[in-house]
Amino acid sequence: MKNIFFLLLISSVQPVLSQTKLEKAITNLENNYEQEKVYLLTDKSQYVAGDQIWFKSFVFDGYNRTALSTTLFVELYNSDKKLIDWKTILLTNGEGSGDFKLNENLPEQVYFVRAYTPYMTNFSEDFQIVKMIPIYNPNATETLEIAKNPNWSAKVFPEGGNFINGMPTKFAVRLSSDTSLPENWTGKIIDAQNPNVSITTFTSFDKNVASFKITPTLGKKYQAIIQDNTGKKQTIDLPQVASTGLNLEVSSSNEGVRYSLKGVNLKQQLQNYKIVGTINNHLAYKANITQLTNDASSLIPTKVSTGANAVLQLAIFDEQDNLVAQRLCFIKPNNLKIEKADIISQNLKQTPRSFNSIDLSPESYFKNYTVLVSDDNGNNNPEEENILSSLWLTGDFTTKIDAPAQYFSKNANPEALDALLISENWKRFDWNSLLNGAVPTIKTSSQKFLSYKIKPIKDNAILKDAPVTLALKLGENPPSVSLFKTDQNGYVYLDNLNFNEPLGVSLFVNSEKNKESSTDNLFVTVEPLINPTQFKGNFPNTKYKLVKATENKKLPIAISRAINNQKNNKKEENIDVQIEEVKIVGKKQDPKEELNKQLSSGMFNSMNSTIFDFVNEDQHAAGSTNILDWLQGRAAGLTFQRNNSGENVPYIRGNQAKLYLDETPADPSMITSLPISNIAMVKIIKASGLIGDAVVIYTMKGGLKSKNTGKETKKNNLAIVKGYDKPSEFPIEMLDDNSATKIENDTRETLYWNPNLFESDYVPPRIKFYNNDSAKQYKVLIISFDEDDNLLYDNRILK
CATH class of the missing domain: 2.60.40 (Immunoglobulin-like)
Known part of the structure; x- marks a missing residue:
């Protein structure tokens, strides 16, 4: 933060010849605590096994897109912390995209996506994003169910951290739960010696927080009694009332952040106390009190954040540079600095399978967009999290916050956000550690690419x-x-x-x-030089639990639609396979068939197979890492999933395929170590007799030699290196009622996904997609940043 605001509460100050302990700590903070955070947008909030997860990542250094990192690791785990798949994502201006293809046989459970830059591994793993994703499987023996009647606990937090005799003090009440929180709750404050009389009462702002104010009396013990909407109660003690200390009050408006300090029974009153404000680990404000006084107040102007929204951490230090109070507050909570998309035209229809388009202005300062269009089913479910809540809350706070997006919605309550921040601490650094000279160990530098x-x-x-x-x-x-x-x-x-x-x-x-x-x-x-790191922490608890599936288990509507959509995709794949089979059967005898007869035994001969001839044809495979990597995308219905060793495992129509080397069972490690130059033929067999689904690799033998003189031979002096994972292209679906696939009911939820929609040659950026069979209105999400990192965030319903 380059705009630092200094305030002296008197007209003059003595020159300082050497740095104080606090000044050294601030220098340490400025020089050593640069940190990043990640927001991961997925096209849906829940999936079915066999789906494709499309994701867009935004990496920030503070509130701006990062310039530190160009590489992001994104990993998919099951609930047992087993790595299912991982991607190496290229970041351009802090943004990158990718996808995971889910295996059809994935067990139904909650999965987790972890995302982090190599530089982030220098700091606490708690600040790496771990996104919960429920994945359903209609054939699973166990099914996901939302836990009912959750257990919860409560804590109270005095503003500034102190509870002093005779000082009116604002408290935040915060509920937490391993599963989910009650819908609403109330409470009252009592004197433990007179429990039948309520001193004050409060009602929750939301599931997370409430607040109240109380003026304590020395020697009394205060308690909070909290009751949720189901009748569950909990009694917790307020902190012990102190006879001396510092009382801090803070309020935030569009003009700035006003703070008020009051000292109680302090030896030198507030003389030589220091007020320090930081934003994203950078000094933004500093004030010194040089008068003998018990009261001090001031307004911190919004220019400390260049007028933008931000979380400000206020820390108060005494004359010995000891931390005596601290408080988090939000700058300009009633005036979020967010731009909206400039839509200049739209052509939207409700007709099934109709073409739709939305044009954005070519004259906007925003030139590159992330766009998601979904079928709005009319449930009007509010967002749980979005880029705003990640940028200003969950990217920096490790405690669980229920539905954090609500604090930045159109009807958000600033009091609720303020209470939430009273209950939080800034944990990216610790003032006491800084004052003692602690410096983080940077083992991994922020290398480019x-x-x-x-x-x-x-x-x-x-x-x-x-x-x-x-x-x-x-x-x-x-x-x-x-x-x-x-x-x-x-x-x-x-x-x-930089290569893919x-x-x-x-x-x-x-x-x-x-x-x-x-x-x-x-x-x-x-x-x-930099590899993904093992996840050492624990995944967050969720509101879901696994129960034994019943014969007619009830699935969420969105999951039922996703299952139907997969059936549609299989119909299209089967047509492609049948066409390929007809092509193979209809051919005259050729060298490929001769090679197949020479290498294949009767058990491995099938009409339902696809053959790749490496003897008579140039397959252009010399640049591939191994034959399994080369096979990706080359046969209808054949997909791959990485195992724990990072090797590709083949799946045919969602089922794991057997691997054979010269018709002998093999595992992926045997196949990936085989030089491509030693391969004579590859056969993809689908649902054939005793073999079933299989990938069969045949090696050069019996005097076989490649007839393609241009074919390269792999030598020991050659190594193949994998770079960034190239994102798949999202299909723009157009289903024709008269097509061979005969799709009866198009139930796609994600109608359009483009993580990189941009303006070219002054042509307006156009969002174009085909309707499914039921959508009457569309959820349109648009995110963008201009050259100054001003944020455009637009989430609206269009008809």
Whole structure:
């Protein structure tokens, strides 16, 4: 925060020749505590096994999109912390997108998506995003159910942290639960010695918080009795009343944040007390009290946050630089600085399977948009979380907040947000640790893009301080050759690489005198400098529980629609498969069929198969990491899921396929270690006899040789490197009533997903999609940032 506002409560101050303990702590904070946070938008809030999860990530440094990181790891776990899949996402201006294809056989349970940059691993794992996603499976033996009659606990928090004799004090009451919170609750404050008389009462603002005010008397014990709408009660003690200390009161308006300090029985009153305001770990405000006084107050103007919304942490220090009070408050709660989308035209219809479009203004300061259009089913369910609540609340606070988006909705109650912030603490740093000189250990720097460590080996010896030649081949592009020199440990480093296709790294070394140059004695390994880290924490508890599924279990409407949508997709896939089978049957005898007869035994011969011939045809597979990676997207109905070792496991129509190597059962590790140059044929078999669904790999044998002279042979001097995961393209569905697929009921929920809609050649950015069979109105979510990181957030219903 570069706009720092200093306030002196007297007209002059003595010059300071050296930094005080507090000033050193502030310098430490400014220099060492830069931190990031992530918001992850998914196209839906719940899924069915076999669905595709589309996600867009926004990474912030404070309240601006990050410039620290260009890489984000996004991981999918089950409830037992088993890694299901993971993606390496490229961040451009703090934004990146991707998707997960869910296996049809996933058990029904709550899954979790974890997202973090490598730089974020330097700090507490609690600040990495862990997003809960329920995934249903109609064939599961256990089903998800929302827990009823939740258990909850309550705490009370005095404003500023102190409860002093004779000082009117505002309290926040905060409920928490491992599952869910009661719909509403009330409470009263009593003197423990006179429990039948209420001193004051309160009613919850929402499920999370309430507030009340009380003036305490020294020696009395106060208690809060809280009761929820089901009749459950809990009694908790208020803090002990102190005879001395500092009372802090804070209020926020559009003009700024006003604070008032009152000292009670302090030796030197408030003289030499300091008020420090920080925003996102940066100094934003500082004031010194140099007079003998028990009362001090001031207005912190909104310019400390350049007029933007922000959470301000106020900390009060005594004359010895000890922390004596602190408080969080929100700047301009009644005036959120959010832009809306400029829609210049729309063509929306309610007719089933009709074409719809929405045009955004080409003259807007916002040029790149994230857009989600969904069927609005009329339930009017409020958002649980959005980019606003992540930016201003949940990205920085690790305690569970129920429906945080409500605090920034159209009808939000500023008192509720203020009470919530009284009950929270800023945990990204600790003032007492800072005052003691503690500095975080930065083990992982904020490197740009991807970097790799290459180890060249010749004749089983590491080459140290030696010249080597590396040929780098990206996908189907021609290789580029460069001369490098290994360091004293025998390594070469490739830094700041941005690619999403397989990268081949080949090693060459000049031949010794009177010896023929050869690559047979060369070996090369490539290791990424930054890898995903193991998750050590615990996933948050959820409101769901697993119960035994009944024969006619009731599914949420959205899940029933998703299941029907999957059936529609399978109809389309089956048509594609049938067309492919007809093509194969109708062909005359050709070299591929001859190869199949030569390599396949009777059990592995099936009419329902797809064959890839590596002997007679150039399959352009030399740039692929392994044959399973090459197969992705090349056969209808064949998909892949990564296992815990990061290897692709094949699935055919949602069922895990068997793997065979020369008709002998194999596992993915055996297949991925096989050089593609040794492969003669690959056969995809679907639902055939005793074999079932299978991927069969045949190797070169019996004198087989590739007839394609342009085919490359994999050598030991070649390593294949995986870069960023390339996002899949979201399909713009158009279902024709007369098509061969005969889709009877289109029940898609997500009608349009585009994480990167942009203006080109002054053509208005256009949102275009086809209706399903039932949508009468549409939920349209639009997010964007301009060059100054001003936020556009628009979530509306269009008809």
